Every structure is written in C-alpha cells, then in structure tokens.
Amino acid sequence: MRVIECTHPDEAAELVANDILAALAKKPDLVLGLATGSTPIGIYERLVRAHREDGVDFSRVRTFNLDEYIGLSAEHPQSYRMFMREHLFDGIDLAPEQSRFPPTDDHDLQAACAGFEAAIREAGGIDIQILGIGANGHIGFNEPTSSLASRTRVKTLTDKTLHDNARFYEEGEVQPQLATTMGIGTILDAKRIVLQAFGTKKAQAVRASVEGPISSFCPASALQMHPSVTMYVDPASASMLTMRDYYRRVRENERSLDELGFR
Ligand code: PGA
Numbered sequence: 245m246r247v248i249e250c251t252h253p254d255e256a257a258e259l260v261a262n263d264i265l266a267a268l269a270k271k272p273d274l275v276l277g278l279a280t281g282s283t284p285i286g287i288y289e290r291l292v293r294a295h296r297e298d299g300v301d302f303s304r305v306r307t308f309n310l311d312e313y314i315g316l317s318a319e320h321p322q323s324y325r326m327f328m329r330e331h332l333f334d335g336i337d338l339a340p341e342q343s344r345f346p347p348t349d350d351h352d353l354q355a356a357c358a359g360f361e362a363a364i365r366e367a368g369g370i371d372i373q374i375l376g377i378g379a380n381g382h383i384g385f386n387e388p389t390s391s392l393a394s395r396t397r398v399k400t401l402t403d404k405t406l407h408d409n410a411r412f413y414e415e416g417e418v419q420p421q422l423a424t425t426m427g428i429g430t431i432l433d434a435k436r437i438v439l440q441a442f443g444t445k446k447a448q449a450v451r452a453s454v455e456g457p458i459s460s461f462c463p464a465s466a467l468q469m470h471p472s473v474t475m476y477v478d479p480a481s482a483s484m485l486t487m488r489d490y491y492r493r494v495r496e497n498e499r500s501l502d503e504l505g506f507r
Contacts, residue, residue: 245468245473245474246494247477247485247491248475249477249478249479249482249488249492252478253286256286256440256442256478257287257289257290260438260440261286261291261294263372264276267372268302268305273304273305275307275371276370276371276372276373276374277307277310277370277372278310278374279309279310279374279375280328283442287440288335289331291332292331292335292336295337301337302338303337303338305338306342307342307343307344308344308370308426309325309344309345310383310426310431311346311426312423313348313420313423314348314398314422314423314424315348315418315420316420322413325345346360346426347424357395357396357397357398357424361396369433369435370433370435371434372436372437373434373436373438374438374440375431375440376439376441377441377446377450378404378405378449379404379449380404380405380449381449381452381453381462382402382405382463383428383431384425384431385405385423385424385425386399386431387399387402387405387463388461389461390428391428392429392458392460392466393429394427394428395426397424397425397427398423398424399423399425400421401422401423406419428466432466432467434470436472436473437472437473437474438473438474439453439464439474439476440476441481442480443478444480444481446477446480446481447482447483447484449462450475450477451484453467453468453475
C-alpha cells in the first residue's frame with residue numbers, strides 16, 4: 245500500500261482529482277467507483293471545475309456508487325443519489341443512465357444486487373475506486389466482521405456508524421439502519437483504489453488498515469491484499485502510524501525517480 249501524507253486535505257483532493265483527470269484523458273469511457281461522505285467532496289469540486297472551466301468531457305464515463313440507504317427516496321436530502329447529484333452529477337455532462345447505485349428499491353434485492361455486480365463486469369470493471377474510511381475501519385458500508393470476500397448485499401449499520409451519521413438527521417427523523425453496499429470482494433476487484441482519510445477521528449482506523457493484521461474486524465485492512473492502493477492521509481490521520489517517516493521517504497524517493505525519468 246502506498247501511503248501519501250499530505251499537508252492538508254486540499255492537497256490530497258488535488259492529487260486524486262489530477263490522477264482521475266489524467267486517466268480520463270487516456271480513457272474517455274473511464275469507469276469510476278464513487279464514494280459519498282465529507283471526505284471525497286474536494287475531489288468532486290475539482291472535477292466539476294475541470295468540466296466548467298476546461299471543458300473536460302465526462303459524457304462517456306460510467307460510475308458505480310459504493311452504497312445507498314434502504315428506505316430513503318432518491319429525492320431525500322440524505323440519500324446518496326441526492327448527494328452525488330449535488331456534489332458531482334449536476335455539475336458535469338454525465339447522463340443519468342450512466343450512473344448506478346446499489347439497489348435499494350427492488351422487491352428481490354438479492355437478484356438486483358447480482359444485477360449490479362453484472363453491470364460492473366459488463367462495463368469492464370472499475371478503473372479507479374474512490375474510498376473513504378469509517379472511524380471503525382469500514383469501507384462502503386462493510387462494517388467490522390463483514391466477510392472479506394463479500395459481494396454487493398444488504399448490511400445492518402453498526403451503532404458507531406449510526407452515531408457518526410446522526411448529525412445529518414433532524415431530531416425525530418427516522419435514520420435508516422440498513423444499506424446496500426458493494427462487498428469487500430467487489431471493491432478488491434477494482435483495478436486501482438484510492439482511499440482518503442483525514443482528521444484525528446480516523447487515525448486508529450488508518451493505523452489498523454495499513455499496519456494492522458488483515459482482519460474482518462477492520463474491513464479496510466483487506467486492502468493490503470490489493471496490488472494498487474494509494475492511501476492519502478493528513479498529519480492528523482497519520483499520527484498513529486509507526487512507519488510514518490518511512491512512508492515520507494518512499495514518497496521522496498518516488499519523486500526523485502520521476503525527476504530522473506523513471507516510470
Ligand atoms: P466521512 O465518512 O467521509 O464523512 O468521514 C467516511 C465513511 O464513513 O466511509
């Protein structure tokens with residue numbers, strides 16, 4: 245796993261957005277795996293700006309979101325379909341039928357989840373998967389103890405996740421306890437994975453995912469099995485890493501290799 249410690253979340257957002265834009269320039273029908281939450285907003289802002297100011301063309305891109313709540317309509321302000329419209333889709337030239345979310349409205353959810361997996365395969369697989377991480381180590385809504393081989397399915401959210409997200413709901417408003425999420429196996433099928441984690445709240449999860457044993461108790465630790473994961477952290481989320489100096493030195497050496505023209 246590559247660990248890139250950025251001075252500020254904005255630096256990480258810039259690096260990830262530039263990475264996506266470079267991949268898009270090479271492959272106009274790029275397949276993106278998308279995450280919601282506060283962490284990826286800076287990436288989406290930059291992609292929207294690239295479309296508005298530089299005319300970057302997203303019309304052939306396909307997207308698959310990681311997860312969605314069961315029981316919220318697409319128009320509900322807390323639904324992830326609404327989040328994506330607000331933060332990305334309304335700002336770029338992507339037709340609605342090119343974006344898919346894990347199914348939450350179908351009578352036969354299991355069959356619909358298999359259909360979602362098939363759609364990813366038919367698109368040729370996810371080229372770049374964007375991830376955040378929960379304070380409990382979840383990726384998507386794969387909560388601790390999720391099977392490391394899991395596929396898209398319905399999960400019950402943990403008390404920790406419900407508590408962390410309660411701030412988005414009005415007092416008395418019903419907060420969904422169920423969500424459909426890509427599985428850990430689904431995520432690991434992506435060709436490339438970029439994960440961002442910022443703030444002290446994430447420090448323990450970052451340490452467990454990068455330096456801890458692979459364990460379903462920290463779902464993000466499964467990323468150690470993937471050949472191409474870059475984790476972007478800030479000084480606060482990096483604060484518990486024991487090999488922090490080493491990760492910095494790796495980055496410096498990568499820069500030197502770049503300057504010398506190596507690939
Ligand atoms: P956050 O959520 O980006 O709002 O911190 C991340 C997550 O729970 O996966």
